[in-house]
Amino acid sequence: xxxxxxxxxxxxxxxxxxxxxxxxxxxxxxxxxxxxxxxxxxxxxxxxxxxxxxxxxxxxxxxxxxxxxxxxxxxxxxxxxxxxxxxxxxxxxxxxxxxxxxxxxxxxxxxxxxxxxxxxxxxxxxxxxxxxxxxxxxxxxxxxxxxxxxxxxxxxxx
Numbered sequence: 001x002x003x004x005x006x007x008x009x010x011x012x013x014x015x016x017x018x019x020x021x022x023x024x025x026x027x028x029x030x031x032x033x034x035x036x037x038x039x040x041x042x043x044x045x046x047x048x049x050x051x052x053x054x055x056x057x058x059x060x061x062x063x064x065x066x067x068x069x070x071x072x073x074x075x076x077x078x079x080x081x082x083x084x085x086x087x088x089x090x091x092x093x094x095x096x097x098x099x100x101x102x103x104x105x106x107x108x109x110x111x112x113x114x115x116x117x118x119x120x121x122x123x124x125x126x127x128x129x130x131x132x133x134x135x136x137x138x139x140x141x142x143x144x145x146x147x148x149x150x151x152x153x154x155x156x157x158x
Contacts, residue, residue: 061143068100080148084135093128095135097147106142108134 059065060081070078080100087094094109108115108131110122115134119127139147 057143077148077150082144082147084147084149088123088128090123092122093131095131097135097139097144105144106135106138108138 055061065081067079067081070076078100082105083098083100085096085098087096092110094107094111096107097105099105110116110119110127110131115130116122119130121127139145
């Protein structure tokens with residue numbers, strides 16, 4: 001695409017990220033590309049004069065999507081795209097990844113038979129290590145390369 005544009009036009013830049021567009025979150029973005037005709041001289045179709053991005057996670061991957069900042073007095077951090085949560089119970093260990101809009105993106109647990117059948121116990125250190133490996137593989141498969149993990153233990157008594 002850079003060859004078509006002559007290397008003179010950047011589709012995404014810091015200036016584009018600071019635009020105040022309605023609806024802050026974009027499902028797709030469309031911008032005009034200057035200097036490209038809609039049709040050729042021989043009446044053949046040419047390259048479209050508009051570039052449309054249909055990847056909803058593109059701004060996150062480029063680091064330009066807005067993260068919620070939350071409030072100073074709130075006890076939990078909210079300035080992340082993806083957050084790692086680990087739940088350790090008496091019998092099982094679970095780990096899951098949440099998006100900043102609250103949806104659970106990925107999960108791995110010793111409750112899954114395909115994981116539990118390879119473990120001697122479902123609640124020891126080896127189980128936690130393997131849950132981490134499985135979750136890391138699933139994150140790489142889905143394209144999640146950065147996670148936020150808040151290691152402050154939440155004490156329910158306080």
